[in-house]
Amino acid sequence: MQDKQYLMIPGPTPVPPAVAAAMSRPMIGHRTDDFAAMHKRIVERLQVVFQTKNDIFVITNSGTGGMEAAVANTVSPGDRVLALVTGNFGERFAKIAREYGADVDEVNFGWGNCVDLKTVEEKLSANRYKVVLATQNETSTGVINDIAGIGALVGKTPALLIVDGISGVGGAEIKTDEWNVDILVTASQKGFMVPPGLAMVAVSQKAWEVVRDNKSPRFYLSLPAAKKSYEKWNTAYTPAVSLFAGLDAALEMMMAEGMDNVYARHKLLCGAARAAVRALGLDLLAPEEAASPVVTAVKSPAGVDADEIRKVLKKEFGVTFAGGQGILKGKIFRIAHMGFADKMDVIIAISALEMALARIGYPADLGSGVRAAQQVFLGGKR
Amino acid sequence: MQDKQYLMIPGPTPVPPAVAAAMSRPMIGHRTDDFAAMHKRIVERLQVVFQTKNDIFVITNSGTGGMEAAVANTVSPGDRVLALVTGNFGERFAKIAREYGADVDEVNFGWGNCVDLKTVEEKLSANRYKVVLATQNETSTGVINDIAGIGALVGKTPALLIVDGISGVGGAEIKTDEWNVDILVTASQKGFMVPPGLAMVAVSQKAWEVVRDNKSPRFYLSLPAAKKSYEKWNTAYTPAVSLFAGLDAALEMMMAEGMDNVYARHKLLCGAARAAVRALGLDLLAPEEAASPVVTAVKSPAGVDADEIRKVLKKEFGVTFAGGQGILKGKIFRIAHMGFADKMDVIIAISALEMALARIGYPADLGSGVRAAQQVFLGGKR
Numbered sequence: 001m002q003d004k005q006y007l008m009i010p011g012p013t014p015v016p017p018a019v020a021a022a023m024s025r026p027m028i029g030h031r032t033d034d035f036a037a038m039h040k041r042i043v044e045r046l047q048v049v050f051q052t053k054n055d056i057f058v059i060t061n062s063g064t065g066g067m068e069a070a071v072a073n074t075v076s077p078g079d080r081v082l083a084l085v086t087g088n089f090g091e092r093f094a095k096i097a098r099e100y101g102a103d104v105d106e107v108n109f110g111w112g113n114c115v116d117l118k119t120v121e122e123k124l125s126a127n128r129y130k131v132v133l134a135t136q137n138e139t140s141t142g143v144i145n146d147i148a149g150i151g152a153l154v155g156k157t158p159a160l161l162i163v164d165g166i167s168g169v170g171g172a173e174i175k176t177d178e179w180n181v182d183i184l185v186t187a188s189q190k191g192f193m194v195p196p197g198l199a200m201v202a203v204s205q206k207a208w209e210v211v212r213d214n215k216s217p218r219f220y221l222s223l224p225a226a227k228k229s230y231e232k233w234n235t236a237y238t239p240a241v242s243l244f245a246g247l248d249a250a251l252e253m254m255m256a257e258g259m260d261n262v263y264a265r266h267k268l269l270c271g272a273a274r275a276a277v278r279a280l281g282l283d284l285l286a287p288e289e290a291a292s293p294v295v296t297a298v299k300s301p302a303g304v305d306a307d308e309i310r311k312v313l314k315k316e317f318g319v320t321f322a323g324g325q326g327i328l329k330g331k332i333f334r335i336a337h338m339g340f341a342d343k344m345d346v347i348i349a350i351s352a353l354e355m356a357l358a359r360i361g362y363p364a365d366l367g368s369g370v371r372a373a374q375q376v377f378l379g380g381k382r
Numbered sequence: 383m384q385d386k387q388y389l390m391i392p393g394p395t396p397v398p399p400a401v402a403a404a405m406s407r408p409m410i411g412h413r414t415d416d417f418a419a420m421h422k423r424i425v426e427r428l429q430v431v432f433q434t435k436n437d438i439f440v441i442t443n444s445g446t447g448g449m450e451a452a453v454a455n456t457v458s459p460g461d462r463v464l465a466l467v468t469g470n471f472g473e474r475f476a477k478i479a480r481e482y483g484a485d486v487d488e489v490n491f492g493w494g495n496c497v498d499l500k501t502v503e504e505k506l507s508a509n510r511y512k513v514v515l516a517t518q519n520e521t522s523t524g525v526i527n528d529i530a531g532i533g534a535l536v537g538k539t540p541a542l543l544i545v546d547g548i549s550g551v552g553g554a555e556i557k558t559d560e561w562n563v564d565i566l567v568t569a570s571q572k573g574f575m576v577p578p579g580l581a582m583v584a585v586s587q588k589a590w591e592v593v594r595d596n597k598s599p600r601f602y603l604s605l606p607a608a609k610k611s612y613e614k615w616n617t618a619y620t621p622a623v624s625l626f627a628g629l630d631a632a633l634e635m636m637m638a639e640g641m642d643n644v645y646a647r648h649k650l651l652c653g654a655a656r657a658a659v660r661a662l663g664l665d666l667l668a669p670e671e672a673a674s675p676v677v678t679a680v681k682s683p684a685g686v687d688a689d690e691i692r693k694v695l696k697k698e699f700g701v702t703f704a705g706g707q708g709i710l711k712g713k714i715f716r717i718a719h720m721g722f723a724d725k726m727d728v729i730i731a732i733s734a735l736e737m738a739l740a741r742i743g744y745p746a747d748l749g750s751g752v753r754a755a756q757q758v759f760l761g762g763k764r
């Protein structure tokens with residue numbers, strides 16, 4: 001059964017049939033009332049998900065393009081930027097700021113750890129930054145950061161808080177306005193269950209005042225240009241129409257489920273996956289208090305290459321986990337339970353993992369991980 | 383029949399069923415052998431379409447992002463740029479170059495005219511430019527420019543020739559290498575029959591030498607970053623996987639038809655549309671020698687608002703033409719015969735136009751335009 005595949009990477013995530021069907025509808029022009037109505041509906045529902053009244057721009061590129069839009073529109077050469085780094089994507093954000101000539105103060109909290117608020121407080125009181133860069137959910141390590149806590153600190157300063165919510169938003173709650181997030185960036189291919197190709201960027205009033213006067217070159221990623229078209233529910237440049245249709249359908253699913261239920265589902269899947277991993281005697285990378293609800297990073301047993309486990313999973317069982325990135329390559333594997341994922345996906349992941357461990361000769365107690373996950377789903381030990 | 387719609391705008395163009403089906407396949411990871419194999423196949427077929435041996439980068443954004451990639455990677459503040467402008471998209475290219483601080487020499491040949499080679503020759507001999515910007519097919523006016531002629535002139539100088547082939551490539555022949563095109567930019571939603579969201583950028587050896595040392599900030603649109611991943615048939619950032627699958631299927635259709643047949647089909651549709659317009663007593667915007675094979679711009683009869691005709695077409699017959707842009711708004715309408723278009727599409731366009739003209743009280747001889755198109759399809763007068 002080559003076609004029976006189980007994609008469990010933290011993006012792109014599986015596409016629900018209703019989303020695939022919406023993307024297959026005949027093409028429509030993007031300067032039409034039909035497109036404008038869809039665009040308006042998408043933005044209004046994204047405002048519910050983001051918990052914001054801010055403008056939200058849906059731009060046609062992947063998440064990194066959204067991160068660059070946030071930087072290009074707020075950072076000019078010489079500006080002081082504080083980058084809070086907890087892994088690969090935090091490093092990328094700092095790198096983009098440097099590309100735009102920023103003087104970047106990069107604080108690395110270590111891969112597998114979350115941002116320490118005490119350090120942030122010290123940094124903010126000792127320096128005057130124009131922009132603070134943070135990652136909500138660090139995809140590379142399965143760590144979630146305390147954006148509420150960071151936002152409470154940054155909100156007391158003139159600095160803008162820019163948050164990479166690419167892999168978090170849609171699976172982990174975000175309160176954009178209450179948490180003082182000035183620019184929130186996310187993308188279509190994670191919690192939103194749509195193929196890659198759309199970034200979403202929400203911009204606060206505090207941010208607009210910086211954006212309007214920023215000196216860096218920007219055309220395709222220009223937020224003022226996006227804003228001008230947005231007033232008429234238009235986009236500045238040709239949008240990825242089929243992906244918009246997919247996002248429209250996905251948001252309808254999310255509204256029908258209710259965002260509280262969406263978040264509770266992700267937390268449940270996370271709890272089951274973590275319980276199963278512990279039952280198998282393996283170590284989790286992220287501590288309990290910083291555990292991402294959407295992706296679980298697991299350390300490979302001593303002497304076992306994580307990528308060997310992944311090869312067996314893919315070849316024998318059609319299950320795809322993500323590997324480690326950067327300094328964690330070969331040392332961890334990552335199980336996504338993100339977007340269009342439910343209880344049985346965790347069962348599949350864990351049972352396949354048990355069999356793969358057995359195949360490579362690691363002494364795993366077959367069924368013990370599955371049982372631990374089942375117990376979580378049933379609401380306690382049985 | 384609200385659902386029976388005929389989209390005849392110059393992008394996005396109708397999506398063939400085989401392309402829609404390919405885009406509906408289950409999502410795959412983008413760091414996989416399956417994706418790499420698809421990526422390689424796409425690039426090799428694009429090299430056939432572009433008639434080039436150059437590297438071709440498929441980047442996830444719309445065509446304007448591709449235009450900006452060409453500029454951001456070659457233009458630094460103060461550089462001299464010659465912009466050959468024949469309409470809205472030529473103006474956009476010049477505007478992007480100015481955003482990157484270029485000293486732009488913008489030559490406007492007038493909307494509806496093509497680039498005059500004599501003027502280009504004079505400009506090139508009197509100035510030393512780093513970059514020359516040209517538009518192959520000016521979508522806003524239905525004019526095709528002589529890229530072979532421009533390339534022969536620019537190729538004798540140190541300047542790079544950057545061509546916006548967004549609405550042309552795939553419908554009008556381009557010989558990238560023979561014509562000295564250093565950077566060719568095109569996009570998915572025109573001749574390639576795929577929804578918007580992908581830009582394709584081909585880069586010559588002459589261009590690479592400039593790209594590597596360019597000083598403008600670029601991250602998501604960085605060609606050196608794209609090149610590094612491309613060596614492993616990877617992409618620098620998450621690609622729009624479903625659109626890649628669509629492009630793969632569309633290229634298979636184009637290869638099966640044969641590019642010579644694709645170009646002959648577009649020329650035939652253009653000839654039929656123009657003959658029909660003339661038979662109806664309406665005026666064409668572009669002269670015969672600069673007629674775009676993919677989109678025909680028609681002047682509205684004196685005293686008739688082109689957008690009124692378009693409203694009737696859409697409302698009564700489900701047919702969508704494009705309107706005029708910029709200074710031509712309300713003065714012209716544009717009929718695309720681009721991508722997934724065949725003889726009957728021209729018959730539909732012209733017969734609907736005849737009825738719309740009759741409806742608004744313009745004395746059109748019903749059937750006379752259709753007859754003229756039929757005669758072209760039958761290979762001469764009957």
